[in-house]
Amino acid sequence: RSELRGTVLDGRYDLGACIGVGGTGIVFEGERVSDGHSIVVKTLRPIYANHPDLGRRLRREVEVARNVHHPSVVKVLDEGTLSDATPYVVMERIRGEAMNRLLRRMGTLGVAETLIIAMRVADVLHTAHAKGYIHRDVKPEHIILDRDSKGDLRVYLLDFGVCASDTAPEDERRRERGRVFGTPSYVSPEQASGDPDVDGRADIFGLGIVVFEALAGRMPFSGSTVTNLLRRIIREDAPRVGLACPRVSRDLDSVVARMLARDKSYRFPNARALSRALGMYVPDRTRIERSLAAQLHVGKRQAESVPTVEQTAAA
DSSP: OGGGTTOEETTTEEEEEEEEEOSSEEEEEEEETTTOOEEEEEEEOGGGTTOHHHHHHHHHHHHHHHHOOOTTSOOEEEEEEOTTSOEEEEEEOOOSEEHHHHHHHHSSOOHHHHHHHHHHHHHHHHHHHHTTEEOOOOOGGGEEEEEOTTSOEEEEEOOOTTOEETTOOHHHHHHHTTEEESOGGGOOHHHHTTOSOOOHHHHHHHHHHHHHHHHHSSOSOOOSSHHHHHHHHHHSOOOOHHHHOTTSOHHHHHHHHHHTOSSGGGSOSSHHHHHHHHHTTOSOHHHHHHHHHHTOOOOTTTOOOOOOOOOEEEO
16 A cells, blocks of 8 residues: 555545554554644555455444444544545544553553553443444553543553444354454453354453453463464463462452453453442552553654554454
8 A cells, every 4th residue: 555655535634654554454644634633544455455344344443433432432533435445444543552562661560550441441341332342352452541631541442443243234243153353362262262243241351361461461371373372262261360460369369350251151241340340449540540641651752553453363
């Protein structure tokens, strides 16, 4: 898509450099011509220009942004098609520090800071789930932390590109069966099994892996190959975070274990119940949020969020 750089898309968006490339998609930075507002444009690589499922997923991001009204969901400003009929999406540009970068910089996070982030993400997930959308790719790379002009913490959950939808057509569900949607290290056992009919408890499992990683400094599951990793997620119980992180109390260890229960019926029934359970371990939320916000690297050139692209694997 190098031909897009330096062009004015549909007379409205002045495109700059490519800032993200994935297996199926590509992201350009840009500005809105009318007012210089910073935006990003997400589209598909040329080889996938006429791929119906990928095009539908890109448009579903638009659907989610317009139906899930939450300040932590990035706004979609516009959509259209390129000259070769490839769909594109124009999104608000969010600047902040991705949680995966924060973890690389800090190693691990404190218990309260980790739970604050998890509670914020759970709140977004509750709103999305209520509208019939399951994210299916909750991971630190998709969690963006920012600090507003007052020093308050802002948390965004990016990339609903592989989300499951209650309104997805039956033929799409059939094509999804046997495929693993999401990043393998963060998928639930039901996702790892290639089941397309997941519910919000799959996202609770993914968020549980994020919490485990932030506290322990390592992943709960690993494997020499993707196949081995998925088998372990399906067949083995997650290790206890309290054994890897002595700072975690016995009660909180049980909460995280419930998030990571292999049998989804043992997990929290919904993201709101999870958020309430985590809140019991955060006694001074306002102070901790401001302290976490103050630690972020959120300068314009230091950290930015980049919408990513579809992550899938064969089961």
